[in-house]
Amino acid sequence: MSRFEDLSFETRWLGRPREHWAELGSTNDRAMAWARAGAPHGAIVTADAQTAGRGRLGRAWASESGEDLYVSAIVRPDAGKPIGALGLAVGVGLREGLAAWLPATQLKWPNDLLAGGRKLAGILCEARWVGSSPEVVVGFGVNVGRALFPGPLADTATSLRRELAAPPDRGEVLARVLPALEAALAAFFAGGFAAIRARYEPHCALRGQAVFVDMSNGAGPKEQARALGLADDGALLVEPPGGGPPRRVESGDVWLAP
């Protein structure tokens, strides 16, 4: 039994209700089903592999390795709490947890963590409303142990194993990341994104960079701009080509210009 499997039966889960699966379609789907059945705030679903792991904008998340982290946490914010920038807060927590090994990890708006310019981790938050209360599944994948990536990911993705001479195992990573995530979410729910913006900005991969922006959720043309930073509510601020007042990007995707 690996240390990761050990951990699913240990107190290093810090008392959280948890399920660990050898294989699932998507930990987000399982967590949402568990939430509907009444699982409490903080409950965690993990899997060694996913057969239908997914990312934002309908993309697939390669999840077959058995060596990486696939995690979904059930989060039950208080009624009326804004959750629009929750994914950014998750990024802050993940980055701070992973900084134990890779302090230079950067945040690429809205939901990626980059190491050496390559994708190390991704975040997918999904919510449904129960009356006025959101029920949220915070899903994240961290490339921990895999050395090889399929197809185009070979040039764009990385892992702790690829970045470090002595990579940690998945259990160690999870044990660091979960408390960091909880701390970031607590600050976010107390004060909104403005309360953690200073923990995001110094690690923003886009600030000052030329970017292509798609402001229509994957369907529209890409527009060139320069990223300025983040607003207090988490929107990305960009300067249009030729100058002019900053424009807000609230959804969609952003690419660093080559």
Ligand SMILES: O=C(O)CCCC[C@@H]1SC[C@@H]2NC(=O)N[C@@H]21
């Ligand atoms: O980069 C992205 O677009 C987000 C990727 C999120 C992947 C994680 S892995 C655990 C959870 N289950 C899923 O199906 N997706 C998320």
